[in-house]
Amino acid sequence: MLMAARLSSNTTSSLTHSRPLITSSYNPSRLVQTPPDLIQWVRKERGFVHKGLKITEGAGGGGGGESFGGLGLVASEDIPKGSDLIALPTHLLLQFQSFDSGNGDGVETVLAKLAHRVPEELWAMRLGLKLLRERAAVDSFWWPYISNLPETYSVPIFFPGEDIKNLQYAPLLHQVNKRCRFLLDFEKAVTHALENENPEDHPFGGQDVNAASLGWAMSAVSSRAFRLHGERLPDGTQTYVPMMLPLIDMCNHSFHPNAQIVQEQNKRNPDILVTVIAETHIKQNDPVLLNYGCLSNDFFLLDYGFVIPSNPYDSIELRYDGALLDAASMAAGIQSPNFSSPAPWQQEILTQLSLQGEASLLKVSLGGPEMVEGRLLAALRVLLAEDMETVQKQDLSTLKSLASEAPLGVANEVTALRTVIALCVIALSRFPTKIMEDETLLKGDIFSSTELSTQFRIQKKSVIIDVMKDLTRRVRTLLSKETI
Numbered sequence: 001m002l003m004a005a006r007l008s009s010n011t012t013s014s015l016t017h018s019r020p021l022i023t024s025s026y027n028p029s030r031l032v033q034t035p036p037d038l039i040q041w042v043r044k045e046r047g048f049v050h051k052g053l054k055i056t057e058g059a060g061g062g063g064g065g066e067s068f069g070g071l072g073l074v075a076s077e078d079i080p081k082g083s084d085l086i087a088l089p090t091h092l093l094l095q096f097q098s099f100d101s102g103n104g105d106g107v108e109t110v111l112a113k114l115a116h117r118v119p120e121e122l123w124a125m126r127l128g129l130k131l132l133r134e135r136a137a138v139d140s141f142w143w144p145y146i147s148n149l150p151e152t153y154s155v156p157i158f159f160p161g162e163d164i165k166n167l168q169y170a171p172l173l174h175q176v177n178k179r180c181r182f183l184l185d186f187e188k189a190v191t192h193a194l195e196n197e198n199p200e201d202h203p204f205g206g207q208d209v210n211a212a213s214l215g216w217a218m219s220a221v222s223s224r225a226f227r228l229h230g231e232r233l234p235d236g237t238q239t240y241v242p243m244m245l246p247l248i249d250m251c252n253h254s255f256h257p258n259a260q261i262v263q264e265q266n267k268r269n270p271d272i273l274v275t276v277i278a279e280t281h282i283k284q285n286d287p288v289l290l291n292y293g294c295l296s297n298d299f300f301l302l303d304y305g306f307v308i309p310s311n312p313y314d315s316i317e318l319r320y321d322g323a324l325l326d327a328a329s330m331a332a333g334i335q336s337p338n339f340s341s342p343a344p345w346q347q348e349i350l351t352q353l354s355l356q357g358e359a360s361l362l363k364v365s366l367g368g369p370e371m372v373e374g375r376l377l378a379a380l381r382v383l384l385a386e387d388m389e390t391v392q393k394q395d396l397s398t399l400k401s402l403a404s405e406a407p408l409g410v411a412n413e414v415t416a417l418r419t420v421i422a423l424c425v426i427a428l429s430r431f432p433t434k435i436m437e438d439e440t441l442l443k444g445d446i447f448s449s450t451e452l453s454t455q456f457r458i459q460k461k462s463v464i465i466d467v468m469k470d471l472t473r474r475v476r477t478l479l480s481k482e483t484i
């Protein structure tokens, strides 16, 4: 796609005058050829780094023992459980502090005004503006940190258009296109806003900012920032503040982490705000791994630029649609299903499930820990039920749970599960390629973006196949119980 193609050009083209990028054989992936030693910088700035830690290339994560490109934090000696690994004083955390100072003059005000134009869901771009400002400033305090950041990111906004299409999954395509469009519009807005700015109030030292450099900053933040607890609002809601945590963000991800971030004032040193602690015994040469969150591959790819094989939190999204469900039910051998024309009592339950009415949420998911989203399962059970009385004997939470075995009877359960299996077949048929074709493609010599989009769609299809296998097993068990 054109938009993505534009972003995929040189991501740093306009911010390089003051700190020119030099292609390096030593460390080609960082902003500068030989960045300062990050560990030494943190220690010099009164932070703590365990003596048995080092930064190395290809430190694996993901829990499967695999390794990947990029840098990671590794133990150079055995480290006992409970040890402090890294502790950062407040002044090392890079955050957007002045978001509300949108009146008046000055660099901070200009930045705050720009940040106000960024929608909440793209919070990474707000902190990205601050990062871009610090990157452009020749005397930035954070330069030892920023110079250690990757020069490019493998997130899909930088994929060539063909590889965005190769994702083959509409919800993610939609998100990628939305981000590309936002960046192109924001480029115009930033250029216009800074056109007549006084040189001393220009947040980027007078340099042009384009969609590519904005995309670099947004990706640096989305793939590295942590959302720490902020203040609690009067209504009790907890706020979260995104921050970049130098050195801590060298830890790669695993769902089985051996370290965790603790956010509390250190009693011995009140200046320390964030500490990483060993959650397990860490053996020599083991990578130090944090859990970035129980996220689907959509988030991992969109924000971090990688895909986790057999991710237990991956799922696929479908739209709840009566006609689609009728088609699925008929394909499953159910005579005259009435998903398109539910009875009034069934409609009432659909409204309670937010699958009908003004406040309806029609996105439903398959896969992940729930396997079949509770709202979809309950709707199927209810719409395939013979009579209202049987349904009214059950509460909604029982109807939503796959663990509650056949709450409306075996025949109802079998038809409901078979309908989901047929839905899976329909979902699978929407992918233009088969897993075997994808796997053959992966064996060839392909671009890393093609590899990532192919891995992504293989995982989506695997989610569907796993759901089908699980539900088929459940149907068999139900039928065997019935014949006994």
Ligand SMILES: C[S@@+](CC[C@H](N)C(=O)[O-])C[C@H]1O[C@@H](n2cnc3c(N)ncnc32)[C@H](O)[C@@H]1O
Residues within 6 Å of the ligand: 060, 061, 062, 063, 068, 069, 070, 071, 072, 150, 223, 224, 249, 250, 251, 252, 253, 254, 303, 304, 305, 306, 307
């Ligand atoms: C917080 S940074 C970690 C440090 C990073 N590896 C580096 O070289 O600077 C997050 C990035 O590391 C990589 N990464 C982290 N965990 C990973 C994993 N389990 N599999 C693949 N890549 C991972 C991804 O590129 C991700 O965007």
